[in-house]
Amino acid sequence: xxxxxxxxxxxxxxxxxxxxxxxxxxxxxxxxxxxxxxxxxxxxxxxxxxxxxxxxxxxxxxxxxxxxxxxxxxxxxxxxxxxxxxxxxxxxxxxxxxxxxxxxxxxxxxxxxxxxxxxxxxxxxxxxxxxxxxxxxxxxxxxxxxxxxxxxxxxxxxxxxxxxxxxxxxxxxxxxxxxxxxxxxxxxxxxxxxxxxxxxxxxxxxxxxxxxxxxxxxxxxxxxxxxxxxxxxxxxxxxxxxxxxxxxxxxxxxxxxxxxxxxxxxxxxxxxxxxxxxxxxxxxxxxxxxxxxxxxxxxxxxxxxxxxxxxxxxxxxxxxxxxxxxxxxxxxxx
Numbered sequence: 428x429x430x431x432x433x434x435x436x437x438x439x440x441x442x443x444x445x446x447x448x449x450x451x452x453x454x455x456x457x458x459x460x461x462x463x464x465x466x467x468x469x470x471x472x473x474x475x476x477x478x479x480x481x482x483x484x485x486x487x488x489x490x491x492x493x494x495x496x497x498x499x500x501x502x503x504x505x506x507x508x509x510x511x512x513x514x515x516x517x518x519x520x521x522x523x524x525x526x527x528x529x530x531x532x533x534x535x536x537x538x539x540x541x542x543x544x545x546x547x548x549x550x551x552x553x554x555x556x557x558x559x560x561x562x563x564x565x566x567x568x569x570x571x572x573x574x575x576x577x578x579x580x581x582x583x584x585x586x587x588x589x590x591x592x593x594x595x596x597x598x599x600x601x602x603x604x605x606x607x608x609x610x611x612x613x614x615x616x617x618x619x620x621x622x623x624x625x626x627x628x629x630x631x632x633x634x635x636x637x638x639x640x641x642x643x644x645x646x647x648x649x650x651x652x653x654x655x656x657x658x659x660x661x662x663x664x665x666x667x668x669x670x671x672x673x674x675x676x677x678x679x680x681x682x683x684x685x686x687x688x689x690x691x692x693x694x695x696x697x698x699x700x701x702x703x704x705x706x707x708x709x710x711x712x713x714x715x716x717x718x719x720x721x722x723x724x725x726x727x728x729x730x731x732x733x734x735x736x737x738x739x740x741x742x743x744x745x746x747x748x749x750x751x752x753x754x755x756x757x758x759x760x761x
């Protein structure tokens with residue numbers, strides 16, 4: 428018992444190990460309940476279920492933030508909620524890309540949850556590695572924060588300028604590489620990622636990848652690319668690895684659950700990209716402003732971020748509704 432207590436009190440990346448254990452336990456419980464209880468049988472997820480599931484995940488994330496606020500203090504709580512909001516907002520673009528991937532590869536809604544669920548496991552591991560590396564760099568080289576800040580400003584400007592561009596899945600280099608290097612079936616094989624089928628030349632059973640596996644790899648890669656923006660953005664808010672990681676994971680869990688509702692109406696958030704670009708520029712510039720005006724309070728960062736994102740959402744809803752009315756009906760970009 429004494430050994431267990433000592434292990435729980437041991438420091439891990441600036442926090443007691445038991446705090447990390449509680450967080451990991453909550454995430455595992457949510458995923459087990461999702462897959463083992465709610466979606467034990469393969470079925471299509473409707474918009475209503477997607478919204479209810481998302482509310483559950485978001486509530487869990489917000490309640491965890493309340494505990495962070497109570498246990499670690501107001502500054503940590505503010506930083507958590509700011510990171511949560513930034514990650515969830517930036518991931519909206521990820522939803523758009525995921526929908527394009529599923530559409531291009533012909534993945535029906537029946538199997539999309541399977542790809543997203545297993546994709547979550549990859550996200551948990553990849554984000555842990557990226558945030559661990561980022562925390563080590565920040566601790567060893569304090570000036571790396573200025574590199575993050577400059578990167579965010581440049582990324583925000585590029586996002587603004589390229590807001591009208593749509594990813595070209597057909598010419599994706601990774602997809603071309605996978606199709607050259609792997610045997611891929613000509614269609615789905617149920618919900619399988621890989622199958623064993625006869626080779627056309629020898630007739631011997633060999634392993635084949637299915638389009639479902641290609642979708643999983645592309646979804647994971649898309650998340651990795653988006654993480655290159657979101658992880659530095661949260662490090663610009665706080666350098667506490669616990670706050671960075673937990674806010675990231677809870678935001679992603681809720682957004683993946685909301686995917687099936689958002690995918691049907693993502694076109695209504697068309698102008699949100701411009702607001703996200705401004706958020707990145709603000710967060711990046713904030714690092715450089717510390718040396719001029721001093722440390723900017725966490726409540727200011729949260730208020731500005733929330734204001735920009737809320738403005739982007741409201742303007743998008745108003746503008747796209749006007750555009751649909753002018754065309755005489757709804758228009759989808761996917």
